[in-house]
Amino acid sequence: MKTSRSNLPRCVALPDNFEAFFSFPQNKGGYSGVAVYADSRTVTPLRAEEGLSGILQPKPPLTSDDRISRSYPCAHEIELMPDEHGSTPSDFAALEAEGRALIVDFGLFVLINVYCPNETSDARLPFKINFHIMLQDRVRKLMNEGREVVVVGDINVCATPLDHCDGHLASNTATFYDHPARAWFHGWLSPIGCMTDAVRTFWPGRKGMYTCWNMKISARETNYGTRVDYILVTPGMLPWIKHGDIQPSLRGSDHCPIYIDFHDEITTDGGERLFLRDILPMGGNREDLPQLAARRWEEYSGKQTLLSTFFGKGNKLCSPKDSPLSSLSPTPDTQLHSEHSDVAQPDHTQPAVVTPPPVHPPLSSHKSVYTSTSQILVPSLHSNPISSRQTVPPASSAKRKSSDNATKKVPKKLKGGQSKLSSFFAQPSVSPPCSQEISPDDLTDHRDYTESDYQLALELSASLENPLSQDLLASAMPSASQSKAAWSQLMAPVQPPNCLVHGEPAKEHTVNKPGPNKGKIFFLCSRPVGPGYDKGKSERLREEVDHRYRCNFFKWTSDVRREAKDKSSTS
Structure with missing residues (x-):
């Protein structure tokens, strides 16, 4: 599912006519997770559990009558793979912490939905193998209690070379089962093991029947994929299976759907006719649903009020217009993020005091200084146009005027928002020096000027009137055509x-x-x-x-x- 309970929309948790069950990772929100949806018009789940080992319990814990089986895998009773340090896990706490398994009892069979770990590194291999071993032991214990089992999901292993895009290559075929995960899977499937690959039974020699593709290299275009998603069944379920296949044309994920169909009725070897509708449990009150069902969560039972209801459309309690948070723009300090808990309730007991940030005048980079005898563009100091023909007031006067206008004048926002890069390289429109006049307000807008800044600007402007300086500057600056060619080559x-x-x-x-x-x-x-x-x-x-x-x-x-x-x- 790759989400968390707090981020799950109601329409996903409680879709029409379906009962939903979820398992989420404990620490890594959105990392993994699985879900089971059961059509309430067809079947009613009897029991549901999270995880494979029985150690994951809701609150309050499941009673003995709510549990699906009597015995569960034990770390001390099975042979687990040691990690890179040579230590063997003493329990299944780490394996069960990533929300990778759900078990739902449908009477006719026990459904185990899994998302097996991927081998992202050599250090991850023991974690992957031990999860497989725990899954295999759980199925074995259910079969010992006389139950039929259907295992569905992403096993993250290719069963045979036929299930791998490069499996036909000689180098891969010779060493295909050398990998520990493939060796385990090969021994668990029939004819060696107890589980049957239900879909493959209908397509024994079909090539290219892949269910997963690497989206980063666009592998789906050429069907360069692997078959890692399976529906595995115990022998007693085989008479009920009518057909099975994959649906590669349905997109939206790097995996495609896989399914099996059941017969509506079968005839046993003894001649007895069995109807599926009579065997699958159906009916009952929603109060009798398993405790793990999403419909029984507190947030959907009417006992817990969600924060979103206070700001919903048309809600009389608190509309967005009247909300005390409506005048506040989100900041890193006011944005609360949590993967495993509900959103914190805001405290409305104290009025919010908002202090506006200090207002700084906009700095325009388009104002320039021009001399009367040349069209050389010279950026002005502090982005304020100053001409040699303009009289600069004393610094003390400018500062005093600035402080008087600090509370009166708010700098205007530049029209058009952010300047385009092309505007810095466009040919400037030159106006006569006499048209560039400065008002006292323009000077006081820039409060950081000092007397030395004004003096430097006057000297620079005066030096430009010297013909020798103008010739040197003109020869140093490239022509418009040269600049355009240089920039075109650089930005091409x-x-x-x-x-x-x-x-x-x-x-x-x-x-x-x-x-x-x-x-x-x-x-x-x-x-x-x-x-x-x-x-x-x-x-x-x-x-x-x-x-x-x-x-x-x-x-x-x-x-x-x-x-x-x-x-x-x-x-």
């Missing part, structure tokens, strides 16, 4: 280079991974990835490379720009 987009194998323009990418290269731009072969695409010599044998797909071309944008500059300078 980098032309993509051609990849070396296919000779086709490469595709631009940006580094999003945190680190020293984050934000840098690079080029890769523009062809899509596919079975046998060139990952590089260290990851792919040369004889197994399929040149119909992406080659291993890579180049930083800075290198492309440098090569283009060197080429232009030599030519």
Whole structure:
């Protein structure tokens, strides 16, 4: 689910005609989590539990009658994989802390919905394997109590080479089951183990039946994926299964849906006809729902008032217009964030005292100083136009005038908001010096001026009237055409280079991974990835490379720009 209970919308927690059950991670909000939805018009869940080991309990804890089974996995009774330090977990607390399992009893079978861990690093491998072992032991104990089990979800393991996009390659086929997770899965599935891959039974030799794709490399376009999502059943459930398949055309995630259909009725070996509607539990009051059902949460039971109800549309208690928070803009100090708790209630007992920030005058970067004999643009000091023909009042007078107007005059906001970059390089419109007059108010708007600043401005303006200085400045500044050409070359987009194998323009990418290269731009072969695409010599044998797909071309944008500059300078 990748969300938290506090961020779950009501329409997701309580959809029409469905009863929902959730398991959220304890510490990492939005990291994982699973959910089960049961159509109340078809079946009524009898019991529900969070986790696999039975240690996760709601408040109040489940009674013996509310529990699904009598026995649960124990860390001391099964062989777990030690971590990198050689220590074996003494309990399942860490494995159960990420909200990865839900168990719901539907009478005919016990549904176990899992989101098994991924192997993001070597240190994560023991965590992954131990979760699998805990799952396997829970199923074994349920079967020992005479229950049929259906396991659904992301197992995060490829069952056979047929379920992997590169499984057909000789180097992968020979060592496919060497990985501990694949070896475990291979031993748990029939014909060796007790669980049957329900969907694969209807498509035994089907290729490309993948359920997950790497979205970062656009692998879905060429169906370069893996099958890691399964529906596994115990032998007693096989007569009820009518059909199963995947739905790769449905998008919205890096995974696609997977499903099975049940027969409405079956005939046993003894000739007895069984109807599904008679076996699945249905009916009963909503008060009899399992304690874990979202409908029984406090926030939906009418016992707890949500903060959002006070600011809802049309609410008479407190409308947004009358809200004491309406006049306050959010700041880092007033924004409260919590992943595992409800939003804190605001304290309205004391009136809010808002102190406006000090008002600073806007600084305009478009005012300039011009001499009467030249059109050279010279930025003014403190962005205030001063001409040699203008008389500057004494500093003391300016400061006194500034303090008098500090409480009277509010600087006007610049029209048009933020200036565009192009405005700094546009040809300025030159006005005669006599038209640039300064009012006392203009001077007092800039309160940071000192007497030395005014004196320096007068000297600079006077020096520009010297013909020798004007000639030096004119020769030092490039012409308009030269400036335009220089800026055009600097700001021009980098032309993509051609990849070396296919000779086709490469595709631009940006580094999003945190680190020293984050934000840098690079080029890769523009062809899509596919079975046998060139990952590089260290990851792919040369004889197994399929040149119909992406080659291993890579180049930083800075290198492309440098090569283009060197080429232009030599030519």
